[in-house]
Amino acid sequence: MDAAAERHFREFVEARSTALMRLAYLLTGGDQHAAEDVLQTALFKTAARWDDIENPEAYVRRVMYRQQASSWRPAWRRREAQVAVPPEESAPDGTSAVDLKLAVRGALACLTPRQRLVLALRFLEDLPEAEVARILGCSVGTVRSTTHRSLARLRRLAPELNEPEMAEEAPR
Numbered sequence: 001m002d003a004a005a006e007r008h009f010r011e012f013v014e015a016r017s018t019a020l021m022r023l024a025y026l027l028t029g030g031d032q033h034a035a036e037d038v039l040q041t042a043l044f045k046t047a048a049r050w051d052d053i054e055n056p057e058a059y060v061r062r063v064m065y066r067q068q069a070s071s072w073r074p075a076w077r078r079r080e081a082q083v084a085v086p087p088e089e090s091a092p093d094g095t096s097a098v099d100l101k102l103a104v105r106g107a108l109a110c111l112t113p114r115q116r117l118v119l120a121l122r123f124l125e126d127l128p129e130a131e132v133a134r135i136l137g138c139s140v141g142t143v144r145s146t147t148h149r150s151l152a153r154l155r156r157l158a159p160e161l162n163e164p165e166m167a168e169e170a171p172r
Contacts, residue, residue, distance in 0.1 A: 001050055009050050013043060016057055023061065026120045027068045029113070030105040038064055061125070065135050068117055100161070107158035115150035122147055 001009070017039070024035035024042075042063040046056060053059045108116055114136075121132040122143070129147075133140045155162055 001047065005050055009047055009056075012056050016060075020057075020060055020064070023120065023124065024064055026108070026124055027064060027113075027117060029109045029111065029116055031109075038067055041067060062135065065117065065121065068113060069136055071113060103158045103160050107154050107161070110157050111150055111153060115146060115153065118143060118146045119150050119154075 020039055020042075021035060024039040025032065028034035028038060042060050045063050046053065046060050049059075050056070108119075111119070117136070118132060121127045121135060122129070127135075129140045129143045132143045136143070
């Protein structure tokens with residue numbers, strides 16, 4: 001990579017790393033360290049092909065989706081420990097926004113990586129079902145059923161997310 005390309009890459013990372021980190025955090029179920037690893041690997045792969053990439057952000061996001069999707073494909077290679085209750089109880093801080101955030105994080109952590117990925121692509125990235133199916137290499141029907149089952153599981157895991165007063169207080 002020449003000096004100009006390296007400068008453009010650094011500018012891209014500085015400008016977009018916060019948004020990309022948010023996506024990585026969601027894809028990994030709230031695991032900060034895993035999110036940093038996902039983003040770092042995606043940026044590393046992007047840097048290697050920087051001169052050939054037309055839309056860098058789309059490329060990084062696609063690498064992150066594929067990397068996260070491949071992490072759950074071979075179950076024997078990497079196992080994720082899922083627990084119903086976090087190992088430590090936190091003291092309530094009195095703000096409903098923080099309580100809502102914790103409820104969402106806990107519920108997302110209980111979803112499978114594939115369920116989180118489908119929800120992230122559908123609702124965070126606002127991609128149509130056909131595009132999600134293309135990214136994941138599955139049918140539109142699989143995306144629909146996974147979305148439906150994931151949302152139903154979220155509602156079961158965190159019924160407080162269905163309460164009208166929580167939805168009104170949620171930050172946008």
